Amino acid sequence: MDRHDQDRGATTIVTNAPDLVDVVALGESMVTFLPTRPGRLADVSSFERGIGGAESNVACGLAAAGHSVRWVSRVGADGFGDHLVSTIASYGVDVSAVHRDPSRPTGVYFRTAGDRGTDAHEVAYYRAGSAASAMSTADVDLGTSRVLHLSGITAALSDSCLELMRKLTAPREGRPLVSFDVNHRSGLWRDADGPRVLLELARGADVVFVGEDEAEEAWEVTGGPSSIRELLPEPGVLVVKQGATGATAFVSAAGECGLVAPRGGAAYRHGPAPLRSADDPGVQGVAPDPRRGGTPSARASETPP
Amino acid sequence: MDRHDQDRGATTIVTNAPDLVDVVALGESMVTFLPTRPGRLADVSSFERGIGGAESNVACGLAAAGHSVRWVSRVGADGFGDHLVSTIASYGVDVSAVHRDPSRPTGVYFRTAGDRGTDAHEVAYYRAGSAASAMSTADVDLGTSRVLHLSGITAALSDSCLELMRKLTAPREGRPLVSFDVNHRSGLWRDADGPRVLLELARGADVVFVGEDEAEEAWEVTGGPSSIRELLPEPGVLVVKQGATGATAFVSAAGECGLVAPRGGAAYRHGPAPLRSADDPGVQGVAPDPRRGGTPSARASETPP
Incomplete structure (x- = not known):
């Protein structure tokens, strides 16, 4: 019996997949560092931490809207990995299938507050060789879902990620x-x-x-x-x-x-x-408080280099 | 004629090396991110930027003591590279031989305020594949110096860095x-x-x-x-x-x-x-103001993983 349908009083479905969820979202998330004031990366001296990841943003948004959602990914066995997993879980997303990598770090990136497409916009990625770049057909366990959400970013991370995307x-x-x-x-x-x-x-x-x-x-x-x-x-x-x-x-x-x-x-x-508005913490890229109904901003958190 | 000796009124040395300095220090420097309060990396939400690098710390200290010093390294053609070069230059160090790499980033690392050797101490390096890791015998131009200062960290960065260290x-x-x-x-x-x-x-x-x-x-x-x-x-x-x-x-x-x-x-x-004292900004790892006679703290800026 599917727990989620039962919880919502929907039609009961008999299934052999106890891990069935509405949506699985697969992809890399990163810890982001956002300057506390406008300026170039060379000139800004303090940064606030946030989280970013196109697919986990979708997961958090759908979970906030009442869907059962699982985020599938890999993060480092490090403090930033702890932060990503606990923050995304706090939106009600199932993170039990996230693998921890003891030898590869959680990806991070920095960006300025300037608008995309302007000279004032800078992004510095530190995701090469990240834990998530080691996702592969052998490693990832999606479980069962009605919808699988993916993005083209995953295909660019590594050869093993591209192979995984082709299979999915x-x-x-x-x-x-x-x-x-x-x-x-x-x-x-x-x-x-x-x-x-x-x-x-x-x-x-x-x-x-x-x-x-x-x-x-x-x-x-x-x-x-x-x-x-x-x-x-x-x-x-x-x-x-x-x-x-x-x-x-x-x-x-x-x-x-x-x-x-x-x-x-x-x-x-x-x-x-x-x-x-520009005052919206989601637009600033800092994860808003899920208890206040906020979700991370996809616009702010996955910006082109 | 060596400009530095002339400036100090020391014995004039006739030389064909117009770039002669007292000391060349070669090695990677990184932008560091230090939490604004004690705690685990998973829990700290804001960070102050500093700089770290065993060899550039030596360079800054010797320059502050009146020696002519050149720092030789590679940094990314990015905002963090700009920051490293301008900060180290502000101590009076010659940075003209620092190469800018358009395709490899400047290394960065994060650390907690906990003491080394305790559970509270965490360091997260993002230096794999950095601009400095591409230093090689073909790429580095040391110029002429009385002293060449090196560290074992450089030998660990890459095969080409190890070859360079063996040659030097x-x-x-x-x-x-x-x-x-x-x-x-x-x-x-x-x-x-x-x-x-x-x-x-x-x-x-x-x-x-x-x-x-x-x-x-x-x-x-x-x-x-x-x-x-x-x-x-x-x-x-x-x-x-x-x-x-x-x-x-x-x-x-x-x-x-x-x-x-x-x-x-x-x-x-x-x-x-x-x-x-613990209040000393050098100990906190934030580069002190060279105009106040401060130098970066080697203790704070190169910590073991």
């Missing part, structure tokens, strides 16, 4: 719904293969998220959301993020992922999300 | 006086070769510094300073550091390094250095 996005019997956030980070790829690999992985996913700007940067698609859909017709759902403008979602009629769509498919246009 | 401690015509601080850091060595390599390098140096405790840890010498001298008879000067007790210096009669010693050699016993 390959077709197989009984696969969970695979959600994939492209998250192209050109600075993380050791070679020029990033765009090609990300397209290959996205084609294997059921739900894909990609920024209109990153699709242009990675794949040189300039015709807007429809052109991106032409390049990526396979996923049942494609969400093109358009920054302050909102987003466009394409839903195919195939219904392979169990989503309801009109015959022939449809495109939905979404307005912009509510603005968050 | 090998006998050759016109070699400067080579000063070598053993600085055994077991956590930095990728294999069990550290102690053997450090002994080999120390035997090639003219002046060697080693802690009584580290000689015991690395070489299993338990008989005190005289036993360490028996293991290391080659250097003209051997200084055995004995923590709060002081130090013992052995000076050979050979006079190879131009030092004055009584016929037959001698051992000198030095009392302890003045205690520094």
